[in-house]
Structure formats: structure tokens, C-alpha cells
Amino acid sequence: MKKKLQIITTKLYTKIKYCIKYLWYLLKPKLILLVLLPFAVAALSWFSYPYVKKYVQAPRAPRLQAEPSASRYLYAASPKTAESFGVYIGEKSTNSPKVEVSFGQATKVAFAMTNINPNMEKPTKEGNKLVFANVRNQVDLTYEPLSNGVKEEIVVKAPQEDNAFTFDLNSQGAIPKKDFNGVFSPFFYNTTTGAYVFHLAKPYAYDKKGERTDNVAYKIKRTGTDAEYQVTVVVDQDWLLDPKRVYPVAIDPTIVHDTTAEFSPGQLNRVTDTGSGASPSIETYYQELPADINTVGLWHMNEASGNALDSSGNGNTGTATGTTVVAGKLGKARSFVTNDYITHPTTGITPAAATIEMWVKPNWNWNDGVAHGLWQNNNNTNVNQANWVSLFKWSSNNLYFRVVNPSAGIQDCAPMATNYFNAGQWTHVAAAYNSSGMWLYVNGSLVCSTGAITVPNAALDTNGRIGFGHQNSFGNGVIDEVRISNTARTAEEIKLDASRRPYSVYTSDVIDMANVSTWNPLTWTELGVNTGDGETVASSTGLVAQWKFNETSGITASDSSGNSKNGTLTNMTTTGQDTSVNSGWTANNKRWGTGAVMFDNSDDYISLPNDLGYTTQVSAFAWFKSTGSPKGSYHIIFGPQELEISVPTTGEIRTGVYTTSRFVSNHGSGLNDGNWHYVGFTFDGSTKKSYIDGKYVGEQAVTGTLMYSFANRMIGRFGTDTTYALNGIIDSTTIYSRA
Numbered sequence: 001m002k003k004k005l006q007i008i009t010t011k012l013y014t015k016i017k018y019c020i021k022y023l024w025y026l027l028k029p030k031l032i033l034l035v036l037l038p039f040a041v042a043a044l045s046w047f048s049y050p051y052v053k054k055y056v057q058a059p060r061a062p063r064l065q066a067e068p069s070a071s072r073y074l075y076a077a078s079p080k081t082a083e084s085f086g087v088y089i090g091e092k093s094t095n096s097p098k099v100e101v102s103f104g105q106a107t108k109v110a111f112a113m114t115n116i117n118p119n120m121e122k123p124t125k126e127g128n129k130l131v132f133a134n135v136r137n138q139v140d141l142t143y144e145p146l147s148n149g150v151k152e153e154i155v156v157k158a159p160q161e162d163n164a165f166t167f168d169l170n171s172q173g174a175i176p177k178k179d180f181n182g183v184f185s186p187f188f189y190n191t192t193t194g195a196y197v198f199h200l201a202k203p204y205a206y207d208k209k210g211e212r213t214d215n216v217a218y219k220i221k222r223t224g225t226d227a228e229y230q231v232t233v234v235v236d237q238d239w240l241l242d243p244k245r246v247y248p249v250a251i252d253p254t255i256v257h258d259t260t261a262e263f264s265p266g267q268l269n270r271v272t273d274t275g276s277g278a279s280p281s282i283e284t285y286y287q288e289l290p291a292d293i294n295t296v297g298l299w300h301m302n303e304a305s306g307n308a309l310d311s312s313g314n315g316n317t318g319t320a321t322g323t324t325v326v327a328g329k330l331g332k333a334r335s336f337v338t339n340d341y342i343t344h345p346t347t348g349i350t351p352a353a354a355t356i357e358m359w360v361k362p363n364w365n366w367n368d369g370v371a372h373g374l375w376q377n378n379n380n381t382n383v384n385q386a387n388w389v390s391l392f393k394w395s396s397n398n399l400y401f402r403v404v405n406p407s408a409g410i411q412d413c414a415p416m417a418t419n420y421f422n423a424g425q426w427t428h429v430a431a432a433y434n435s436s437g438m439w440l441y442v443n444g445s446l447v448c449s450t451g452a453i454t455v456p457n458a459a460l461d462t463n464g465r466i467g468f469g470h471q472n473s474f475g476n477g478v479i480d481e482v483r484i485s486n487t488a489r490t491a492e493e494i495k496l497d498a499s500r501r502p503y504s505v506y507t508s509d510v511i512d513m514a515n516v517s518t519w520n521p522l523t524w525t526e527l528g529v530n531t532g533d534g535e536t537v538a539s540s541t542g543l544v545a546q547w548k549f550n551e552t553s554g555i556t557a558s559d560s561s562g563n564s565k566n567g568t569l570t571n572m573t574t575t576g577q578d579t580s581v582n583s584g585w586t587a588n589n590k591r592w593g594t595g596a597v598m599f600d601n602s603d604d605y606i607s608l609p610n611d612l613g614y615t616t617q618v619s620a621f622a623w624f625k626s627t628g629s630p631k632g633s634y635h636i637i638f639g640p641q642e643l644e645i646s647v648p649t650t651g652e653i654r655t656g657v658y659t660t661s662r663f664v665s666n667h668g669s670g671l672n673d674g675n676w677h678y679v680g681f682t683f684d685g686s687t688k689k690s691y692i693d694g695k696y697v698g699e700q701a702v703t704g705t706l707m708y709s710f711a712n713r714m715i716g717r718f719g720t721d722t723t724y725a726l727n728g729i730i731d732s733t734t735i736y737s738r739a
Contacts, residue, residue: 061147062087064128073100074123075130077145085257087145089130095120097132097141101150103257107173107190107197111231111255113141114166139165149198149256154233156240157248163237164219164562165251169229174198176220176229183541184220184229191226203253205235208246209304213239216251217540219562234562238550238593241558284500288330289357289483290533296348297484299466302331308342308466312483313587318344318466326478329359329426333480336467337363340474343463346377348486351456355485356391357430357441357497358466362477366421371395372476373469374429377460378404387456391431392469393421401431401440401448402470408454413438415448428498432488439488444498446491534592534623534678535732542738544613547606547715549731550593551585552577557597557606563613565735567606567715569597582627591623591676591731597715601631601727605717611709614737618657618706620645621680621691622715623731626672632724635672637679640719642710645679647671653697655681655690659704663688667698676731684739 062077067088074090091098096116102108116135123130129144140155154165174188174197186200203216215236223230233253240249291298291312298312305325308318322340325332334342356375364372371394378388390402397417404410413431420442421427430441435455440448466482467475483497535548545565547557553576557567573580577587583600590596597606622637622645630636634654635647644656644664651672656664667690671677681690683706689699712719715733716726 061128061145064089064125064130064145067092073098075125077128079147085148087143087150089143089150090123090132095122095132097123097130097135097143099143099150099152101198101255103197104173107171109169109171109174109188109198109255111167111169114168114230146254146256148258149201149254151254152252154251154253155248156251159240159245159247161556161558161566162564163240163558163560164232164234164564166230166232168223169231171227171229175226184222186218186220198255198257200231201254201256201258203233203251205239205249205251207249211244211246215239216253218253219540232562237558237560238548241551243552286330286500289481289497294485294487294489295483296486297344297346297464297482299342299344299482300331301325301328301333301480301482304332308334308344310344312348313590314348316344316347316464318342323467328478328480329361330481333359333361333478334467335478336475338474338476341373341468342466344466346460346462346464349377349460349464349484350486351387351458351460353432353434353455353486353488354389355430355432355483355487355489355494356389357428357489357494358482359426359428359480360421360475360477361424361426361480362421362475363423364421364476365423366393366417366419367397369395369397370476371469371471371473373465373467373473374475374479375464375466375482376469377462377464387458387460388462389433389456389460390470391429392473394470394473399429399440399442399447400470401433401438403433403438403453403455405454405456407457411438411450411453413440413448413450415440420447430489430494430497432494434488436488439491441491441494441498444495537734542619542736543734544737545608545735547733548593548595549585549590549597549733550595552587552595553585565609565612567608570605570607571603572597572600586729589625589729591625591729593732596623596729596731598627598729599716599726601628601725603717603722604726606715608713608715610711610713612713612735614735615708616685616706617683617738618643618708619680619682619736619739620734621678622733623676624671624679624728625676625731626674626728628727630725630727634718634724635726635728636714636716636718636724637726637730639714639717639724640710640712640721642707643713644718645681646718646724647679653679653681653690653692655688655700657683657688657702658707658710659702661704663700663702665690665698665700668692668695682739689739 062079064075064077067073067076072092073088074092076086076088078086086102088100096112098112100108100110113135123132129142132141135141138158142153142155144151171188173191175191176184176188179185188197190197200218204212204214205216206212213236217234219232219234221230233251235251288300289298295312296314297310297316299308299318300311301308303309308320310316320342323342324335326335371392374391376390378386388404393399398414399420401413402410428443432439436452438450438453439446467479537543543561544563545559546561547567548560549557553574555569555574557569559565573584577585577595582598583604584598585595586598587595589598620638620643624637626635629649633649637645641656641662642658646654648654651669652666653668653671654666656662678693681688686702687699688702690697715730718724
């Protein structure tokens with residue numbers, strides 16, 4: 001009986017177990033769905049969010065695949081859903097970095113760098129990128145397919161003399177249009193319909209540390225039919241040669257088809273995006289202060305760490321005690337807290353007159369009742385018997401500018417306490433003095449002035465300190481763009497330093513396909529004319545050579561026009577800047593940029609190529625400063641007689657060209673006064689016009705065909721004739737193939 005009961009119980013258990021399993025089998029999908037439903041709803045909500053949706057739906061770059069043996073290319077990439085678009089990279093027969101991109105059945109573009117290594121090795125594939133090593137000495141090329149084009153990087157692994165890279169380009173079914181200056185633009189349009197096909201995106205360059213420049217440009221010229229072009233990528237040579245440059249440098253020109261109308265970072269020229277993300281705000285912005293003949297100390301504070309370098313050329317490098325590198329008003333800045341300051345020499349600062357100016361973003365408000373130092377040249381010892389100057393906010397909440405003479409004592413300019421400073425806001429502060437008085441400015445406006453004062457009677461005591469002031473007060477904030485001058489700058493100069501730039505330009509890479517239907521007329525009254533910096537050309541049309549002379553050593557004066565018309569320094573000191581008196585590279589005696597070239601009135605000269613690229617017309621200009629009487633009675637700027645600019649002892653400009661005979665004429669006056677002058681001439685094929693400092697001073701009629709290629713072309717000597725030389729300094733020099 002007991003055994004029978006056990007059997008019945010076992011069977012019943014088995015049936016119940018089976019029923020439970022069957023019930024789980026039926027309900028399992030529904031239970032799982034019930035559990036996952038909230039997560040599914042959340043996921044759908046997330047993916048419907050605009051930015052995520054845009055990302056998810058965004059087209060992906062096609063993957064690089066090895067091409068079949070019958071193909072002429074090594075690799076290709078094409079989206080599965082777009083038969084009309086494709087990228088083909090690497091010529092199989094030569095391993096050369098030739099690229100072809102098709103943007104439709106009837107339009108495509110092929111391009112390849114010129115003057116490359118003839119024995120190229122097969123490229124290496126790194127992810128979805130192809131790397132062509134050593135296409136030139138210390139230069140690699142990389143290519144990566146995009147969803148709408150191909151990204152190229154020219155990787156420069158070591159400093160190069162040349163700042164230009166040329167590509168042969170063949171375009172089928174699309175041609176570029178010329179802009180209003182008659183220069184080919186980087187936008188290509190269908191030859192039949194006129195519709196946009198592709199464009200060369202605005203190039204840029206960056207170094208190993210991520211320092212970037214947008215001063216990279218294309219030069220496009222037709223070399224044959226409407227399909228054949230040369231595209232030259234020109235990089236700012238000063239940026240490449242900057243001692244702070246960390247190699248390798250990557251230069252990024254890219255070919256794309258892009259018709260989106262969204263905001264693009266574009267090219268910012270004297271303009272800054274002060275907005276963020278999807279809410280950009282393009283504004284004319286402030287500018288870094290320049291160094292001029294009165295600047296004795298200029299600290300931009302843009303270093304990543306360590307000392308604060310002096311950009312005035314006087315070597316007043318600041319040594320940091322504490323301080324932290326932070327984002328500044330312009331670029332980087334230094335943050336100062338208690339016991340933080342930057343000490344610098346006071347070389348060049350005269351006791352008779354000075355101006356101290358800076359941008360300040362305090363961590364405090366104007367009425368905090370605490371003293372905060374901005375700049376001082378005394379360490380607060382022997383304060384009544386020393387020559388010193390101080391700029392500080394005192395505990396009384398007054399802003400003070402103090403000048404001390406041992407006999408006259410303390411002399412202050414201190415306006416009534418008011419809200420000149422607010423925590424977290426940038427304020428421009430400037431203070432100036434000479435024997436006529438003291439002046440204090442906030443954000444370009446005069447807030448305090450005095451009558452005549454007794455200026456310090458000897459050199460200012462001790463070193464200067466940024467972020468430090470009276471009674472050992474410290475800045476406790478961020479300081480940027482500090483400039484000290486050996487003159488009392490005028491109210492207009494201070495106002496300009498504290499103001500936004502007078503104009504700015506924003507150029508977007510995005511093509512606007514909409515028609516402009518209205519235009520609002522603009523009228524204005526001009527009050528003065530803005531001038532450039534002497535190295536930035538107003539127009540590059542016809543520019544065939546430009547020597548900025550910003551190199552720091554070596555025998556090569558590089559041509560920054562991109563045409564490789566380099567000059568060679570001869571009989572000069574070339575180991576560095578200012579290593580020899582009146583010979584070779586100089587930073588201390590420059591007019592523009594970071595350097596110039598000195599000539600010793602003996603045997604110094606710069607040899608130039610025979611052919612500079614002009615033919616029937618020519619213009620030649622140079623910045624010139626005499627430093628004494630010239631050998632042979634003429635300062636030779638350009639020689640010999642086939643293209644001449646010289647300055648006789650009588651101070652005129654002498655210009656000349658050669659056709660069937662020599663045409664030379666003297667005009668103007670005053671060029672031997674020891675000051676910088678901009679001199680040159682234009683020749684349109686029949687008339688030679690001479691200019692001094694932008695002013696027309698005379699002309700000469702010329703007949704015959706211009707001789708444009710000749711030997712012994714030089715700067716600083718009249719060809720092989722050693723009778724004449726140059727006793728002076730030459731800076732930024734240009735040659736154009738037009739009048």
C-alpha cells in the first residue's frame with residue numbers, strides 16, 4: 001500500500017512539473033517583453049533626440065578595400081548605397097599616391113603631388129587610412145575616405161625650406177570658377193549644367209602639440225585644357241619656422257561634396273566665435289598688442305608653461321614664481337594667486353616716461369576692501385628713497401598709479417573708488433607718465449590725470465613684477481597682454497589698444513545655394529585709413545616673390561609667395577640673429593615680423609634667381625633704412641641695371657629697368673634720414689612710376705621689351721660691380737608680375 005502511494009505521488013509530481021514548464025514556455029516571451037518594454041521606450045526616446053538621430057542617420061565613410069589585380073589602383077572605397085561616388089587611391093604600377101574621386105557618372109577628379117620620390121614603396125594601411133611614406137624627404141602623405149570625399153594630410157616630419165606643395169589636378173566634367181579678382185576659386189561646377197560638384201575645403205595645419213594655423217591657402221592655375229590644373233598648398237612660412245614649432249606638422253587639404261547649410265567653423269579673420277555649439281556668435285574681437293619702436297616689454301603670455309617670453313625684442317623674459325597657464329583674453333594667460341608673480345628685467349625702460357598696460361580678469365570685486373597688485377618695479381624696500389612705479393588697487397578700493405622720485409617722494413593718480421573691476425570680467429588697465437603728468441585709463445577711458453610731476457631721476461630700481469604691487473599685494477586673478485613702453489602713450493593709442501578691431505571677415509567653407517534677393521545700401525564717412533603690418537600683402541594677384549627675412553639663422557632667405565624664389569645670403573654672419581654688428585640676420589633692428597637683414601656697406605649681398613616669374617610688367621618694393629653713408633654714393637637695394645632700386649647720397653629713390661637700353665630716373669627725397677621707408681616702383685610695359693612711403697613721386701616713359709631674366713640679380717649689390725654696396729637694413733620685400 002505504501003509503495004503504491006509513492007508511485008501515485010511521483011506521477012502527480014511529474015505531471016505538475018510538466019504543467020509548470022509548459023506554462024513557462026507559453027508566458028516566457030510575454031514576460032521578457034514586459035520587462036524590456038520600459039527600456040525600449042527609453043531607447044526610442046533617446047534615438048529620436050535630434051542630435052542622436054542626426055548621428056545615427058549620418059552617412060558613414062566607406063571602407064578601404066584592396067582592388068582586383070586588373071585595376072590600376074591599389075585600394076578603393078565606395079558606399080554600398082551610392083554607386084556614383086567612389087575613392088581610388090594609389091597607382092598600382094608605381095605605388096605613387098595618385099588619387100581619383102568620382103562624384104557622379106560624368107564627373108571626377110584625379111590628383112597627385114609633383115616632384116615625389118621616384119622609387120615609392122607600397123603604402124601601408126592603418127585602419128581606414130593609407131600612408132605613403134617618404135614621398136619627399138621627411139614628408140609623408142596620408143589619405144582617408146570620407147562619406148562625401150577624401151581627407152588628405154601632408155605630414156612634414158622635419159623643418160623644410162619650402163612652404164609650398166604642388167599637385168597636378170585633372171578634372172573631368174567640372175571646372176573651377178574665377179572670383180572677382182580673376183583668381184580660380186577652389187569650387188568646381190558641372191561644365192554642362194553649372195551645378196556645384198565639389199570643392200577643396202579650407203586647409204589648415206597643426207603641429208605635434210596641437211598648435212594650429214589657418215593661414216594656409218590654395219593657389220590654382222590652369223596648365224592646359226579646361227581639365228588640367230596645378231593646385232599649390234601654401235603654408236604660412238613664419239608659422240613653420242617658429243622656434244616653438246614641434247614636428248611633425250600635418251597640413252590638411254580635403255576634397256568634399258558638401259551642400260549643407262549648417263554653421264561651419266570657417267575661416268576667422270580678425271573675428272571670433274564667442275558663442276557655443278549650435279548657438280554661434282561671430283564678433284569683431286580684440287587684438288594682441290603689437291611691438292613698435294617704443295615697446296620695451298611685451299608679454300602675450302601664450303607659453304604652455306615656464307617663463308613668459310618677451311615679444312618686444314629686448315630680451316626682458318619674465319621668470320614665473322607660481323602662476324598657472326589658463327585661457328586668456330587672447331590665447332593663453334597667467335593666473336596669479338597669493339605669492340604668485342612674474343619677474344622681468346627692465347632693460348630699455350627709461351625713467352623719463354613710460355606706459356604700463358594689461359588685461360585683467362580679477363577673482364574679486366572692486367569693493368572687496370583688499371589690496372591687489374598689478375605691476376611694480378620695487379620689492380617694497382626703501383620705498384621713499386628709490387625710483388619706482390606701481391599700479392595697484394588699494395584696500396580703500398581706489399585704483400592707484402604711483403610714481404616715486406627720491407627727492408619729490410610719492411606722486412599718485414588715484415580716482416574715486418568705483419566699480420572698475422568685477423570678478424570674472426576682463427578689464428583693460430593702462431597707466432602713463434612723463435614730466436607733464438600722469439594718466440590712468442580703464443577700458444580705454446581716462447579716469448584720472450595730474451599736472452606736472454617730478455619723474456624718477458635715475459633708472460628704475462630692481463626688476464619689474466607682474467601681478468605684484470604696493471605693500472606686497474598680489475594680483476589674485478588672470479592677467480594677459482602686458483605691454484610696457486618707453487613713452488607716455490596718447491589717449492587715442494590707449495583707446496585703440498582697449499578696443500575691438502575696426503573690421504573683421506568671416507569666411508565659411510559651406511556653400512550657400514540660396515539666391516541673394518536684397519541688399520541694403522551702406523554709406524559711411526571715412527576718418528583715416530587703416531594700414532597693414534608691412535608683411536601682409538593687400539592682394540596676392542601677380543605676387544611672384546616675397547622675402548620677409550624672418551629666418552633666425554642659415555644662408556637661405558625663403559620666398560613666402562609659394563614660388564620657391566629663395567635668396568642666398570653671401571659674405572654675411574648667418575649663425576643667428578644679431579650675432580654681428582651690421583651684418584646678417586637681425587631681430588633688434590627689424591621693421592616688421594620677427595626679423596630683417598643688415599648689410600655692412602662692404603661685401604654683403606643676397607643673390608636671387610635669374611628669373612623671378614615676371615615677363616612684360618613688374619613691380620618691386622622694399623622696406624629700407626639707411627644706417628650711414630653708402631659705398632660708391634649709392635645704397636643698392638635691387639641690382640643690377642635690369643631691375644634697379646637704389647638710394648643716392650642725395651636721398652632720392654632711383655629706379656630702373658632694361659629693355660633695348662637702360663631706363664633709369666631719380667625722384668623724391670629724404671631717404672637717408674635713418675628712418676624706415678617703403679620704396680619701389682611699378683612698370684606697366686610703357687611707364688615706370690616711382691613711390692616713397694606709398695606716395696607717387698615721379699615717372700619715366702620706357703620703350704622696348706622688358707628684359708626679365710638675367711644673371712647676377714642681387715639685393716644689396718649692383719650685380720658683379722663691387723663699386724656700390726648697401727649701408728643699411730632691408731625688411732619685407734616683394735616682386736609682382738604686374739603694375
